Amino acid sequence: MHHANHFYGHAHVLARYAGLGDGHPPRINGYVQHGWNIGDGLAPGHPYAEGTPSLLWSEQTRRRAWSVGRRNVTVIGAPFSYLLAMADEPESPQRAGTIWYPFHGWEGQHVEGDHERLIAQIQDTEPGPVTVCLYWHEHRMRRVRRRYENAGFRVICHGYRGHWWTNTDPDFLDRQLTELRQHARVASNRLTSAIFYGIAAGCAPAVYGNPMVLANEDPTFGGTARIRRQWPELHGEQVHLPTAVEIARAELGIDHRYPPAALRELLGWAYLREETT
Amino acid sequence: MTTETAPTVALPGGEMLTWSDQRAEGGNRPLAALAARLVPAGAKVLLAGPADPAVLDALGQARVTCLLRGYPDAAAVAGRVDRVVVAGAAGLPYGAEYDVVIAAGGLDTVESVEGTRLGWGGVLARLAAVVRPGGALLLRLDNPLGVHRLVAASGWYVGRDDAEWSVGGVLDDSRPANLEQLRLRLGTAGLRLGDCYAGYPHPEATTALLATEALARQARSGLFDAVLHDACTSGYAGRSVLADPARLAVDALYAGRAADLAPSWLVLAHRPDTGGHQPMTILAATAPTAATATGGPSAVTATTAHGDATAPGDATAPGDGAGRLPVAVLWAGRSGGRIVEVVDGPHGWHWHRSGPVVPRSAPAPYASREIAQLDPAAPHGPVPDGRLLRSLLLDGCLRRDTALLRRLLRGYADWLTGQADHGRLTGAVALAGVDNLVVAGDRFAVLDPTWRADEPLPVDVVLARALWRFATDLLTGGYAHPWTSTLDVAGLTVVLGGVAGRDFDRAVVDAALDIEAAVRRGLHADRAAGPDAEPVTPTDPPPGRHSYQQLRDAWLRQRDENTRLAAALRWTEELLTSRERALRRAEAKLDLLSGTVGYKLARLAITPARMARRGAGAAKRRARAALTRKEGTGE
Numbered sequence: 001m002h003h004a005n006h007f008y009g010h011a012h013v014l015a016r017y018a019g020l021g022d023g024h025p026p027r028i029n030g031y032v033q034h035g036w037n038i039g040d041g042l043a044p045g046h047p048y049a050e051g052t053p054s055l056l057w058s059e060q061t062r063r064r065a066w067s068v069g070r071r072n073v074t075v076i077g078a079p080f081s082y083l084l085a086m087a088d089e090p091e092s093p094q095r096a097g098t099i100w101y102p103f104h105g106w107e108g109q110h111v112e113g114d115h116e117r118l119i120a121q122i123q124d125t126e127p128g129p130v131t132v133c134l135y136w137h138e139h140r141m142r143r144v145r146r147r148y149e150n151a152g153f154r155v156i157c158h159g160y161r162g163h164w165w166t167n168t169d170p171d172f173l174d175r176q177l178t179e180l181r182q183h184a185r186v187a188s189n190r191l192t193s194a195i196f197y198g199i200a201a202g203c204a205p206a207v208y209g210n211p212m213v214l215a216n217e218d219p220t221f222g223g224t225a226r227i228r229r230q231w232p233e234l235h236g237e238q239v240h241l242p243t244a245v246e247i248a249r250a251e252l253g254i255d256h257r258y259p260p261a262a263l264r265e266l267l268g269w270a271y272l273r274e275e276t277t
Numbered sequence: 278m279t280t281e282t283a284p285t286v287a288l289p290g291g292e293m294l295t296w297s298d299q300r301a302e303g304g305n306r307p308l309a310a311l312a313a314r315l316v317p318a319g320a321k322v323l324l325a326g327p328a329d330p331a332v333l334d335a336l337g338q339a340r341v342t343c344l345l346r347g348y349p350d351a352a353a354v355a356g357r358v359d360r361v362v363v364a365g366a367a368g369l370p371y372g373a374e375y376d377v378v379i380a381a382g383g384l385d386t387v388e389s390v391e392g393t394r395l396g397w398g399g400v401l402a403r404l405a406a407v408v409r410p411g412g413a414l415l416l417r418l419d420n421p422l423g424v425h426r427l428v429a430a431s432g433w434y435v436g437r438d439d440a441e442w443s444v445g446g447v448l449d450d451s452r453p454a455n456l457e458q459l460r461l462r463l464g465t466a467g468l469r470l471g472d473c474y475a476g477y478p479h480p481e482a483t484t485a486l487l488a489t490e491a492l493a494r495q496a497r498s499g500l501f502d503a504v505l506h507d508a509c510t511s512g513y514a515g516r517s518v519l520a521d522p523a524r525l526a527v528d529a530l531y532a533g534r535a536a537d538l539a540p541s542w543l544v545l546a547h548r549p550d551t552g553g554h555q556p557m558t559i560l561a562a563t564a565p566t567a568a569t570a571t572g573g574p575s576a577v578t579a580t581t582a583h584g585d586a587t588a589p590g591d592a593t594a595p596g597d598g599a600g601r602l603p604v605a606v607l608w609a610g611r612s613g614g615r616i617v618e619v620v621d622g623p624h625g626w627h628w629h630r631s632g633p634v635v636p637r638s639a640p641a642p643y644a645s646r647e648i649a650q651l652d653p654a655a656p657h658g659p660v661p662d663g664r665l666l667r668s669l670l671l672d673g674c675l676r677r678d679t680a681l682l683r684r685l686l687r688g689y690a691d692w693l694t695g696q697a698d699h700g701r702l703t704g705a706v707a708l709a710g711v712d713n714l715v716v717a718g719d720r721f722a723v724l725d726p727t728w729r730a731d732e733p734l735p736v737d738v739v740l741a742r743a744l745w746r747f748a749t750d751l752l753t754g755g756y757a758h759p760w761t762s763t764l765d766v767a768g769l770t771v772v773l774g775g776v777a778g779r780d781f782d783r784a785v786v787d788a789a790l791d792i793e794a795a796v797r798r799g800l801h802a803d804r805a806a807g808p809d810a811e812p813v814t815p816t817d818p819p820p821g822r823h824s825y826q827q828l829r830d831a832w833l834r835q836r837d838e839n840t841r842l843a844a845a846l847r848w849t850e851e852l853l854t855s856r857e858r859a860l861r862r863a864e865a866k867l868d869l870l871s872g873t874v875g876y877k878l879a880r881l882a883i884t885p886a887r888m889a890r891r892g893a894g895a896a897k898r899r900a901r902a903a904l905t906r907k908e909g910t911g912e
Binding site for chain 2: 029260
């Protein structure tokens, strides 16, 4: 299995949904898109075997992937959508405040931007209590964490996404869903997976503030400028909720979610030859 | 046949003494059914060319003369008809007139090798001359650009068979190459073109006659789609072809060109009535009426497949469409061997059956379950309109329109569930595949309910069987689709079930395959060897067909699969190397750590505990063994 399939415990969520239990997930015959993506669904720079299936979140990503030369691309929906299918929302959820995701790069990237200005903007905009969710390596940076804590925000981290099959937190998405369902709003300075997860989990979205460009950001697919051009409806401090829900539904491929038996076939899990405990 | 005079065989010259045109295959039962409608009892009929036994049967009450070129064929029919003339077209007696002239095998088979060569035009002129005013000519013309020609593995011009002492083709000026040219040639011969039918799947073995006007008007008809697909699939089984004729025929239908690409045409032409002749109406069915049974001079009235009079006679088409020619005449070989017609009426198309049902032979001895039962009363009633589900699904797959596929398959699954009794289905709906279901809006219907299941089948098994058949077509046909190439047929069936909102696994597909095998045994019990539901892989060509294009496509799929597997193998090797390197590093680190003072101290510290644990384990085993021995002695 490609190690990126384990990021954020995606393979674990899919295995649970497919009825294979909570153990170590079996090898997936393909690459599962591991984050919302304005490219072909696969992370640039990762080594991929030609012709191996790409298991993508949305139909739009599938078309785009095909147009840039990918083949054997199939839409299965985001692993988060499978988690939603497994975890029913409490009947009377107690939601309050905003969960805010300052944009993060991955471990090898460095965000350039002014956290102080962003904090001020969050304080000016958000009406209720704010929970700031930092990416794991920013959360480990005491300096960054303190800035948000000193602003009066609750600071959390959903966990470590894992790398090369080690230290993967299988409960990452569960923890994220639980947090999202405790908040009325989800916000970020960039349109990212978390915003779509938040919308799908019942939060009102907002995208505002300095997008904090990455040093040496890959411009192949257009970067933040293209994101703002293509999804202007999702940018702003207040967003039209029905439109956002519709877009999130498409981007997470909620309608493409398969039942467990079909998912087992698509992931190559129909005939397992390894212990799955 | 009347037996007023003894049958005679006339030999006016031009006979071929050892030649026979009788062929083992085919026959044209739809044409025979049409002839039965057209020819009233007592009418004077000339059968020009090979005498199809089915046509002879259909003309039981008529006075039939056969014009044959081979003497052995004449000897074979001599007892069944009023008169046999063994000669080329030139041997027809001058002055003879017939109410109906039928050239069911076209005009090439009328001309003899003996005597003066007339050519296609000359033979037509000779036959047209014996159609009396008000009478009709029923003529088959083969299409030089028909589906059979487009998929033929050999060129039409390479023939060296015995019958091809002369190869007629599109280069021959006197031979019409399309319906418009035929209309002109008939006009020159004094005849007026009336109804036209497209004959599929092959000129020598027609099983479907479809009205050309209806084909052009109803390019999305689920009925025509199903008929063309079925006729061209079963009609070319075992033949080597360049490409799939069924795909070509259905594509032609959707393009409004199914008539243009028909392998043959069957046309009804009339000699205008110059007056003084009693009109002869087209019969509604094979049973002769009292009026027509009396015979006598008559004239065939031409009505189109839609009931519009096109020739003198002014026969008004009855309101229920009973007097009209059908829009389709189908030989349902798999449905007990019978003719089924589709007639246009005030409430749309409806089924009409003619001719007796041929009883099926006993089931094959290995057919332990008779799942499929033939409904002797079916099909009847209205023909449901709509698009064929198979084509809609193919379209959804090709365009990767998963929303459309979800809507269709969920609608289908819900429709099945809605008819189930305690989760089980019986009747035609339990056996109908996606090639026998039509969809109009959100409404599903079985097109032809001839085969039904009396044994209740679980809904999921019914659905899985239909989806397995579709998945087989989709994969072996090489159609593009939205799913990964790593799925086999059973896997894709499960995925399609998922698209339909059903969560069934391979165990259900296995159950569906058992049903499929039993149904096939039932359907093909009267055949020497029916196709089995053999497992196929996605890189196989379609079973039962020999199409070069599909063989090549299957080879390309195999090549792609090999490329994918080779790339995956390389990637796996690299990953294995990387993981082995990581393992070596970890082992080196373990070795390094095991030599440290800290490790040795820790090992010393835990040694007593390990020994105590080992001793406890041994004591436990001994105690358990002692207990076992004690129980074994019966205490």
